[in-house]
Amino acid sequence: MAVFAILDRERTVAPPDYNRWRVPPAALAVHLSIGQVYAFSVFNIPLSHAIGITTSAPSDWSLSTIGWVFSVAIVFLGVSAALFGSWLERVGPREAMFTSALCLSGGFFVGAAGIAFHQFWLLLLGYGVLGGIGLGIGYISPVSTLIKWFPDRPGMATGLAIMGFGGGAMIASPLSVKLMEHFRTPTSTGVTETFVALGVIYLLYMMFGVFTVRLPAPGWAPPGMSVRASTGATKSAAPHDVDVSSAVRTPQFWLLWIMLCLNVTAGIGVLGQASAMIQEMFPGVITVSAAAGFVGLLSLANMGGRFAWSSLSDYIGRRATYATFFALGAVLYAAIPSVGRAGSIAPFVLCYVVILSMYGGGFATIPAYLRDMFGTMQVGAIHGRLLTAWSTAGVCGPVLVNYIREYRIAHGVAKADAYGLTMYVMAGLLVVGFIANSRMRPVDAKYHFRVAEEGAR
Amino acid sequence: MSNDRGSKGWLALVVAWTVVGVPTLWGVAQTVLKSLALFK
Numbered sequence: 001m002a003v004f005a006i007l008d009r010e011r012t013v014a015p016p017d018y019n020r021w022r023v024p025p026a027a028l029a030v031h032l033s034i035g036q037v038y039a040f041s042v043f044n045i046p047l048s049h050a051i052g053i054t055t056s057a058p059s060d061w062s063l064s065t066i067g068w069v070f071s072v073a074i075v076f077l078g079v080s081a082a083l084f085g086s087w088l089e090r091v092g093p094r095e096a097m098f099t100s101a102l103c104l105s106g107g108f109f110v111g112a113a114g115i116a117f118h119q120f121w122l123l124l125l126g127y128g129v130l131g132g133i134g135l136g137i138g139y140i141s142p143v144s145t146l147i148k149w150f151p152d153r154p155g156m157a158t159g160l161a162i163m164g165f166g167g168g169a170m171i172a173s174p175l176s177v178k179l180m181e182h183f184r185t186p187t188s189t190g191v192t193e194t195f196v197a198l199g200v201i202y203l204l205y206m207m208f209g210v211f212t213v214r215l216p217a218p219g220w221a222p223p224g225m226s227v228r229a230s231t232g233a234t235k236s237a238a239p240h241d242v243d244v245s246s247a248v249r250t251p252q253f254w255l256l257w258i259m260l261c262l263n264v265t266a267g268i269g270v271l272g273q274a275s276a277m278i279q280e281m282f283p284g285v286i287t288v289s290a291a292a293g294f295v296g297l298l299s300l301a302n303m304g305g306r307f308a309w310s311s312l313s314d315y316i317g318r319r320a321t322y323a324t325f326f327a328l329g330a331v332l333y334a335a336i337p338s339v340g341r342a343g344s345i346a347p348f349v350l351c352y353v354v355i356l357s358m359y360g361g362g363f364a365t366i367p368a369y370l371r372d373m374f375g376t377m378q379v380g381a382i383h384g385r386l387l388t389a390w391s392t393a394g395v396c397g398p399v400l401v402n403y404i405r406e407y408r409i410a411h412g413v414a415k416a417d418a419y420g421l422t423m424y425v426m427a428g429l430l431v432v433g434f435i436a437n438s439r440m441r442p443v444d445a446k447y448h449f450r451v452a453e454e455g456a457r
Numbered sequence: 458m459s460n461d462r463g464s465k466g467w468l469a470l471v472v473a474w475t476v477v478g479v480p481t482l483w484g485v486a487q488t489v490l491k492s493l494a495l496f497k
Binding site: 028170171173212287291 | 470473474476477481483484485487488489492493494495
């Protein structure tokens with residue numbers, strides 16, 4: 001349809017004098033919106049009181065049932081990023097962002113209907129499935145575009161966007177609380193209306209990204225830099241570009257998959273348990289509100305680390321950055337039980353701040369690492385496939401932390417000491433990641449994309 | 458000087474960064490205020 005022609009890849013190409021610094025805000029608008037998913041927990045209690053309003057009625061959903069909504073959304077994030085990566089490379093960032101916006105806001109609207117009619121399957125289908133697809137497409141949409149605009153600083157550029165994903169929850173959490181307070185009545189928790197309002201807000205906000213994103217013209221290069229032909233929106237490929245189907249057959253892809261999975265497993269497990277962990281390791285010293293402050297501090301470290309570490313990787317290299325994550329992370333995890341036993345809160349908090357900064361840094365640095373290995377031609381699609389490591393870690397991390405803790409407590413270990421073994425296991429995982437990173441070598445020439453191959457297809 | 462490097466281009470740049478910067482700073486400020494409880 002002609003009305004959708006504006007979304008075409010060709011209509012997205014920027015004029016030669018376009019200021020590339022106008023592109024990161026487009027990417028940020030999308031990532032700040034989809035980062036909302038990490039604030040979903042603010043709906044847990046109100047959703048569990050949807051019928052009873054002030055307390056849970058027998059027909060209300062339980063917290064464990066509601067927990068499935070977030071889990072399904074994260075699973076669909078990984079699945080859709082993997083499935084739609086090649087489509088994204090074909091249609092360009094604008095159409096992909098537009099689709100992401102429709103899915104995310106549509107997910108809110110369908111979810112709102114599910115809450116209004118108290119149909120859990122509808123909430124799961126809306127926010128979990130439809131919204132999750134919006135998250136996956138939105139997450140990978142701007143990555144390859146930013147790498148093409150910033151070939152001189154790909155780590156900084158993608159870090160900026162992915163930092164938005166970390167920051168999205170910081171906006172969504174207080175915003176959702178304020179909206180629920182506004183819409184709450186004696187007969188309603190206000191969640192349905194809040195879902196509708198968020199659907200409208202995020203649709204409009206993401207449309208800002210949709211209509212401001214631009215692709216660089218073919219052959220474009222930043223001033224003073226000569227880049228390979230593939231940096232532009234061109235079909236020709238430089239000698240070391242690798243297409244997505246070849247990339248997933250290389251050992252480098254699977255080494256990166258393992259590295260991302262282990263880095264995320266180590267971080268996500270403690271992130272979900274941070275509040276309980278600090279209260280149990282310092283009983284009587286850390287209050288509930290202080291523990292909430294600790295979680296907030298970790299969120300800031302997670303967000304700041306995304307920009308800081310990925311920017312640093314442009315100077316010291318991706319391999320050295322990941323080596324730092326794994327080596328320093330292993331040392332810090334191994335030190336935490338001793339620091340906790342010593343009763344020193346400040347070093348304990350500092351250890352976690354650095355660990356969570358590296359957790360975020362791992363997410364933000366991986367697209368630039370992929371670009372170093374596989375070129376820019378299909379880096380968005382390859383990134384999408386790699387995000388299945390995130391979905392895997394999203395299940396493994398919390399399970400590992402919870403299982404070890406419960407096993408230890410069941411065997412008579414005090415709550416304050418129950419996390420010690422977990423920390424050593426996490427340190428071990430990071431040592432494995434360090435070894436995987438040290439095995440990283442340039443991709444074999446047999447996987448390199450050749451223009452003649454494209455013509456033969 | 459072409460349009461994008463001219464005053465309109467710079468205005469578009471400022472507007473774009475403001476659109477994403479203001480909500481981000483608000484969210485970060487809310488989180489910083491929450492974090493202060495740890496140091497009390």
